[in-house]
Amino acid sequence: TIGMVVIDKTGHIAAGTSTNGAKFKIPGRVGDSPIAGAGSYADSTAGGAAATGDGDIMMRFLPSYQAVEYMRKGNDPTLACQKVISRIQQYYPEFFGAVICANTTGSYGAACNKLPEFSQFHFMIYHPLQSQPIEEKVDCI
């Protein structure tokens, strides 16, 4: 799955996702990606977020919407992402998932749920100080 948030130079925010879902899913199954607030969310007055992982679990918590609301309340993007992951952890400690967050000023962050086979999450960034896309990573919590 790809989840993406773009903020243009005047602060307009858009978000989106695209996926072919889980391997060997039951036909008809749909994950979180096409659900607004789950797979991604954008509000130009607060920020944007996108989620990736186990859509069957993540869609129950509307993580992208929740992250944007945390940023609206003043949380920085990294903390907003971490709070979302923590909330899901309370119910599903072994879920596979990560969230990226960006606020209206262009600050960004990410968080993921630590598992034995998933200890870091890699994501991509491009902003005016760079001459090419940069891969960044966060340690999962």
Place this chain on the structure above:
Amino acid sequence: SGLLPLVINTWPFRGATLAAWQNLQAGGSALDAVEKGCAWCETNQCDGSVGFGGSPDEYGETTLDSMIMDGDTMKVGAVADLRRIKNAVGVARKVMEHTKHTLLVGESATQFAECMGFPNEELSTNTSRFLYLEWLGHNCQPNFWKNVIPDASKSCGPYKPSRVLKQHLHTSEKINIHSHD
């Protein structure tokens, strides 16, 4: 601290990031950039988890889900269980711009896509067919059924509901870095 404009995306899909950025630099909107970035992954089958030829379902078919959202207007367009159309995010954009709905699914979404001018194409590839046949050869393991007869942890379907509902501890066994939303 932040700088604008900004492109950020999940996973190390460099080409998608670059496609979105270049679209912005060419004068595209944030919405245009998201569409171009996601479409890049659909065309290039990022990670096998985006676009055609990946993640076959229990019938061996690849279906696509996509969504796009405008943070200025809160307009959303989305498609789910989209069949035989490669450019899912493009169809999602059309849902947003040419309907008053938010989400179209399944064969009806395919019909909508065809009306909007998208070609009807096979989404399976030799890779996805191989994955599917391998899965069949391993007694359809892993799968997403529970509380069914025959035991889904050992056998392929068709399944019927079992009378006993057991508690199943959630694990990340079936969804992981190689198979995810």
